[in-house]
Amino acid sequence: MGADGLPVPGERAAADRIAYGIPDVLNGERGTYASVATLVVGSGHSAMNAVLDLLTLREQAPDTRLLWAVRRNRMARLLGGGLNDQLPARGALGVAATHAIAEGALLEPAA
Numbered sequence: 825m826g827a828d829g830l831p832v833p834g835e836r837a838a839a840d841r842i843a844y845g846i847p848d849v850l851n852g853e854r855g856t857y858a859s860v861a862t863l864v865v866g867s868g869h870s871a872m873n874a875v876l877d878l879l880t881l882r883e884q885a886p887d888t889r890l891l892w893a894v895r896r897n898r899m900a901r902l903l904g905g906g907l908n909d910q911l912p913a914r915g916a917l918g919v920a921a922t923h924a925i926a927e928g929a930l931l932e933p934a935a
Contacts, residue, residue, distance in 0.1 A: 825865050846870050849877045859887035867894035869914065872921050879929055 826832040835842065849857040858881060864874050875892050882888040 858885035861889040
């Protein structure tokens with residue numbers, strides 16, 4: 825979680841409770857994430873994918889809680905160009921996140 829990939833104090837000690845990348849929260853790792861609180865840290869597309877998967881899981885397991893932390897205010901850049909994005913998959917991801925924020929399912933994170 826530290827800058828430039830450096831661990832923050834306590835990160836190594838909590839390694840058994842930290843997943844890097846995009847965990848399979850809807851299938852293989854569902855039992856780990858359903859009905860618990862999960863903190864997603866990051867402002868990249870991997871974080872956005874994890875957040876959207878957790879929102880889907882929350883529809884199926886309403887006790888699932890989600891917190892999303894970002895280090896800097898990059899939401900406009902992260903959400904991308906929507907349907908006009910040069911990369912359609914990235915645009916669709918941004919549209920889905922924008923929709924979740926607009927519906928109140930996910931509050932826009934503060935930097």
